[in-house]
Amino acid sequence: MHRIHWFDQRIREGKYPNSGHIAEQFEISRRQAQRDIEYMAASLRAPLLYIARHRGYSYEDKTYVLPHLYMTEEEQKVLKYLAYRYRQYDYDNGETVQRIAHVLDRFTDNEAYDMNNRLPQFELNPRIIQHFEKLSQAIKDAVKVDVTYLDDAGSSQHARMYPLKFISRFNADYVVVYCETARSQRTIRLDQLLQIQVLKERFELSSTLDMDGVGGHQALRRKPFVARVILSRPHLGDSWHGYRIVAQDEAAMDVEFHDIDAFLQHLLTTPWESLRSPKWLRQKLLARCHDTVDRLRRDE
Incomplete structure (x- = not known):
């Protein structure tokens, strides 16, 4: 951006700059300098006009100003x-x-x-980003944190932990921690964190800690699950309401999914004829339906 501002200023001074001038001024290659000029024309919509007799560039529209580049x-x-x-x-x-x-x-x-300790977020939830910032600093300084979080049953829990690293799997982001109370390593989804207090007490990493493991939690899958779904009629397109179709035969299709709960909710709200596989997904869906029916009967 500094080179582009310099190039813009030279044009306004009537100096007719070219790629050679940029290369000489900033000690870069002519090819890289030419890419800067191409970027100005294509991305910044600069009305560049090459003046052959001056062997350099000018603006065809003198009123042009560079967009905000910061x-x-x-x-x-x-x-x-x-x-x-x-x-x-x-x-x-x-x-x-x-x-x-x-x-x-x-x-x-x-x-x-340090990007090794930085967490990517597609859904830029301000609360999650704030938690991430605190945990990033705690990882960098090797200090303990007091954490309040929701467990898998939805109950609020409190524990003192050593944050170790972040891991990301598709639409879910996790922090790997060593729990001081349970004396075990585990992972916690960032959207399950309620409150974090960074302490001044430092901790030393033990050689017995498995930095590549996920402790007592279920291992995170990198590959998607695949469900065999039968519809009442053939489906057109390569996705089923946003879920990727990897194979299709008439009304039968193989659909990829990563979030089990989200896909179960999708099956409850979307018309289909039969769920052929996997068997464990059929059992989970059946259990959820039985639970719903039982709760409705209790209200009678």
Whole structure:
């Protein structure tokens, strides 16, 4: 951006700058300098006009001004989150997504934050970001935290923990912690955190801690689940209300999903004829339906 501002100023001074001038001024290659000029024309909509007799550029429209090129700290955080998330993607069109991550990184200050301890967020919930900021600082300083969180049953729990690292799996973000009370390692979803207090008490990492493990919690899946669903008639398209269809035969289709609870809710609200597999998903859906019927009967 500094090079672009310099180039813009030289044009306004009537100096007719070109890629050679940029390369010489900033000690970069002519090819990289030319990319700066192309970026101005394509992305910043600069009305650049090459003047052959001056071997340089001018503005065809003298009223043109550069758009606002600076980002706030919060905007840079958003780009960091997205860049980190895209770097974790290793599925379809992976190379394209990795290039996007590289481009986003170029617009952020990599010296300001350690991305190994930064958490990407697609849903930029202010409360989750605040929790992330506190935990990031605690990880960096190796200090303990007091945490209030919701367990899997929805009950509020309180514990003193050592935050170790962040992990991300699709639409869910987790912090790996060592629980001082339970003396075990586990993971907690960030959207289940209610309150965090960063303490001044430091902790030393034990060589027995498994930094790649997830403690007593169920291991997080990288690959999606696949459900075999039968509809009343053939379905057109490559997705079923947002869920990707990986195989289709007449009215039967194989649908990928990652969040079990969300997909169960989808099955309860969307018409279908038969759920052929997996068997465990059929059992979970049946149990949820039985529970709903039992609660309705209690009200009679």
